[in-house]
Amino acid sequence: MEARKDRRFDVQLVSSGQHPHMVADTLAHLDLPLAATLPSVPTGSPLSRCVTHLRQHALQWLRDTRPDIVLVQGDTSTAYAGALAASDCGLPLAHLEAGLRTTDPMRPFPEEPFRRRITPLARWHLAPTHDAAAHLRSEGIADHSIHVVGNSIADILRFTLENPIEHDIPWRSHGSRLLVMTLHRRENYQQGLVNVCSVLLKLAELEPELCIVCPMHPNPLVRTRLQHLLGGHPRILMIPPVPYSRFVPLLQEAALVVTDSGGIQEEAAYLGAPVLVTRSETERPEAARNGLVELTGTNPALLLQACRQRLRSLRPEPCAFDADAPFGDGNTAARVLDTLWSSWQSSS
Numbered sequence: 221m222e223a224r225k226d227r228r229f230d231v232q233l234v235s236s237g238q239h240p241h242m243v244a245d246t247l248a249h250l251d252l253p254l255a256a257t258l259p260s261v262p263t264g265s266p267l268s269r270c271v272t273h274l275r276q277h278a279l280q281w282l283r284d285t286r287p288d289i290v291l292v293q294g295d296t297s298t299a300y301a302g303a304l305a306a307s308d309c310g311l312p313l314a315h316l317e318a319g320l321r322t323t324d325p326m327r328p329f330p331e332e333p334f335r336r337r338i339t340p341l342a343r344w345h346l347a348p349t350h351d352a353a354a355h356l357r358s359e360g361i362a363d364h365s366i367h368v369v370g371n372s373i374a375d376i377l378r379f380t381l382e383n384p385i386e387h388d389i390p391w392r393s394h395g396s397r398l399l400v401m402t403l404h405r406r407e408n409y410q411q412g413l414v415n416v417c418s419v420l421l422k423l424a425e426l427e428p429e430l431c432i433v434c435p436m437h438p439n440p441l442v443r444t445r446l447q448h449l450l451g452g453h454p455r456i457l458m459i460p461p462v463p464y465s466r467f468v469p470l471l472q473e474a475a476l477v478v479t480d481s482g483g484i485q486e487e488a489a490y491l492g493a494p495v496l497v498t499r500s501e502t503e504r505p506e507a508a509r510n511g512l513v514e515l516t517g518t519n520p521a522l523l524l525q526a527c528r529q530r531l532r533s534l535r536p537e538p539c540a541f542d543a544d545a546p547f548g549d550g551n552t553a554a555r556v557l558d559t560l561w562s563s564w565q566s567s568s
Contacts, residue, residue: 221250221379222553228561234258234281236274236298239438245463249385250376256281267297267330274301275308282309289560293317293372296334303338313338314560316372318345319352320482322501328405331482332503344563346556348547349506369555370548373486378541378550380468381490387466394455395431397475397531399423403446404437405480405499412518413442416478416498417449419523424455427531432456433470476530478523485513486547492538494530498523506546512536 223231232255235243240257247254258277261270274297282290282305290306292299293316306313315338322332339345345361347353348371356366391398403416420432434450436443436458450456462470468487471477477484477495485504488495495513507513516526541550 221252222375223557224252226557229557232256232285232287234278234302236295236301237261238295238298239461242438242461242463245465249463249465250379270297271301271304274298275304278302278305279308282306282311287311289314289564291316291556291560292338296331296338300334300338303341307341312343313341314344314346314556315339315342316346316369316556317348317352318342319347319349319354319356319366320503321352321355322503324501327501328499332501335503344560346559348552351506367555367559369559370550370552371486372552372556373483374490374541374545374548374550375552376464377468377487377490380465383465384469385465387462387470389433389457389459389462389466389470391431391433391457391473394457396429397427397431398470398473399430399432399476399478399527399531400470400474401432401434401477402437402479402481402484403434403498404439404442412480412498413445414449415518415520416523417446419520419527420450420456420478421453422520422524423527424453426528430455430475430531434458435462435467436460475535476527478527488512489539489546490541492536494533494536496523496526496530504547510546512539512546 223229233252235254235257237258237260261273278301290311291314292302303313320335325336326333345356345366346369347366350368353366353368401420403413424430424432434446436446438461447458451458471493472491474493477493478498480498482504485495485497485507489507489512496516497513498516498518500517502508502515508515514526516523539545543549
């Protein structure tokens with residue numbers, strides 16, 4: 221949005237073609253047009269084939285367009301494929317969300333190894349936090365290439381809160397308190413998913429006032445298993461993916477969020493939503509350090525205990541969009557544009 225108003229840049233936004241309806245909803249909310257959409261990855265493709273497919277089609281688009289700068293962000297498979305394509309074309313690369321790290325170089329897979337593989341390909345490392353910048357320095361990245369800009373998710377969230385749209389999910393017809401659950405990480409496809417679902421069923425039994433809302437990821441493997449394990453319960457609503465503009469107010473109403481998402485860990489800080497993360501590692505330690513997020517894993521006994529404890533605790537205060545916010549003040553886009561322009565000008 222910021223780049224469209226900035227006459228220094230002609231920005232062309234390219235989508236990987238994954239989850240087109242979800243992407244279209246978000247871009248419509250932000251009034252962002254797409255310059256191109258890459259051909260969708262064939263259904264059922266293994267991860268290596270996905271990356272190869274995205275790389276080949278991104279490479280073709282970059283060869284035809286020849287931009288001055290390639291900026292990658294978001295889904296790590298797409299970002300990694302885009303980074304490889306930029307390298308193939310000899311185009312300078314900027315990496316937004318650079319330096320996010322867990323303590324395990326292979327977990328979560330494939331997000332963590334892909335993030336680490338992008339780093340040596342990038343000229344500009346646009347780090348969301350000082351922790352992320354420190355990770356890059358420890359890996360030998362020069363200070364002048366690292367720029368702490370905040371995270372663009374704070375920009376989008378700030379815009380969404382300033383332009384509210386109500387959701388239409390009738391959870392109050394099923395309970396007086398809301399728990400939102402999202403689950404989609406590859407590491408939770410097997411036993412982790414089963415464990416989390418068993419906890420939700422037990423929690424629904426123990427907490428009769430609770431309505432559980434589960435927006436299901438488009439991945440058919442995840443969606444089918446969630447429906448099999450949780451479908452049919454009168455206080456568990458299995459719903460399609462919720463557009464971002466309506467998902468934010470849903471999170472604002474939640475007494476508890478159970479998720480393996482990375483982005484929700486950041487959004488929760490500004491919404492005051494208590495979050496339990498069903499993963500063994502997080503690349504957002506700032507949220508956990510501030511007590512906004514708790515890393516629980518998927519052990520059923522520990523997760524159930526954490527859920528019940530959080531439901532009985534005071535809701536945390538939302539962070540303001542200011543210099544003390546863990547993921548930025550909501551002005552990341554302007555910093556990114558200024559950084560790229562000044563760096564480009566000085567190197568020209």
